[in-house]
Amino acid sequence: GAVVSQHPSWVICKSGTSVKIECRSLDFQATTMFWYRQFPKQSLMLMATSNEGSKATYEQGVEKDKFLINHASLTLSTLTVTSAHPEDSSFYICSARPSTAANYGYTFGSGTRLTVV
Amino acid sequence: AQSVTQLDSQVPVFEEAPVELRCNYSSSVSVYLFWYVQYPNQGLQLLLKYLSGSTLVKGINGFEAEFNKSQTSFHLRKPSVHISDTAEYFCAVSLTGGYQKVTFGTGTKLQVIP
Numbered sequence: 001g002a003v004v005s006q007h008p009s010w011v012i013c014k015s016g017t018s019v020k021i022e023c024r025s026l027d028f029q030a031t032t033m034f035w036y037r038q039f040p041k042q043s044l045m046l047m048a049t050s051n052e053g054s055k056a057t058y059e060q061g062v063e064k065d066k067f068l069i070n071h072a073s074l075t076l077s078t079l080t081v082t083s084a085h086p087e088d089s090s091f092y093i094c095s096a097r098p099s100t101a102a103n104y105g106y107t108f109g110s111g112t113r114l115t116v117v
Numbered sequence: 118a119q120s121v122t123q124l125d126s127q128v129p130v131f132e133e134a135p136v137e138l139r140c141n142y143s144s145s146v147s148v149y150l151f152w153y154v155q156y157p158n159q160g161l162q163l164l165l166k167y168l169s170g171s172t173l174v175k176g177i178n179g180f181e182a183e184f185n186k187s188q189t190s191f192h193l194r195k196p197s198v199h200i201s202d203t204a205e206y207f208c209a210v211s212l213t214g215g216y217q218k219v220t221f222g223t224g225t226k227l228q229v230i231p
Binding site: 005006034042043044046049091093095105106107108109110111113 | 151154156158159160161163166207218219220221222223224
C-alpha cells in the first residue's frame with residue numbers, strides 16, 4: 001500500500017517551453033503532497049507543499065510563478081515548470097502519505113529527470 | 118528549525134562487513150526521525166522511522182537504527198552488508214504531528230566492495 005506514482009520519469013524540453021509533472025497517490029487519498037528538487041550528488045530540497053483545494057505553500061527562494069503547483073483532487077498534484085531554462089534541469093520528486101498516523105513516513109514517487117536544452 | 122547532519126559523504130565497506138552510517142539532528146522540540154535509501158535515478162524508499170517508544174528501530178533489508186536523545190543521534194547500522202546495499206542513504210527529520218515537512222541530510226553514499 002501507499003504507492004505514489006510520478007510521471008514522466010524523464011523529459012527533455014527546449015528552453016522557453018513548459019513542462020508538467022504529475023504525482024498521483026494510487027491507493028490512498030493525499031490532502032497534502034510535497035515537491036522536492038535534487039541536484040546531482042546533493043540532497044533533496046523542499047520546493048513547496050501542495051494542498052488539495054487551496055494554494056500551495058512555497059519555500060523561501062522558490063519562484064511560485066515559475067513552478068506552478070495544482071492539487072485539484074485528493075489523488076493528483078501537478079508541478080509545471082514554466083518557461084524552462086537549462087538551470088531548471090534537475091531531478092524532481094514528489095511525496096505523500098496516507099492520513100493514518102500509524103503509517104507515518106512519506107512515500108516518494110520515482111522522480112522525474114528534467115533536462116532543458 | 119530542525120536540521121540533520123550526515124558527516125560522512127561516502128562510506129566504503131567490504132561485502133559482509135558491518136556498517137554504521139552516522140546521523141545527528143538538531144531540534145528544540147520533539148521530532149520524528151527517518152532513514153531513506155535512494156538507488157540511482159530513483160525515488161526514495163523508507164528504510165525505517167522513529168516516532169516514539171523503543172529507541173532501537175528495526176527496518177527493512179536488515180537495517181536498524183538507534184535513537185539517542187542525549188547525543189541527538191540516529192545512526193543507521195547493518196551487521197553484514199551486501200553488494201545490493203550500494204546506494205545513497207538519507208537521514209531525515211520532521212516535527213511531530215500532522216503533515217510536517219521533512220528535512221533531509223546531505224546523504225551518505227554507501228559503497229560495498231566485493
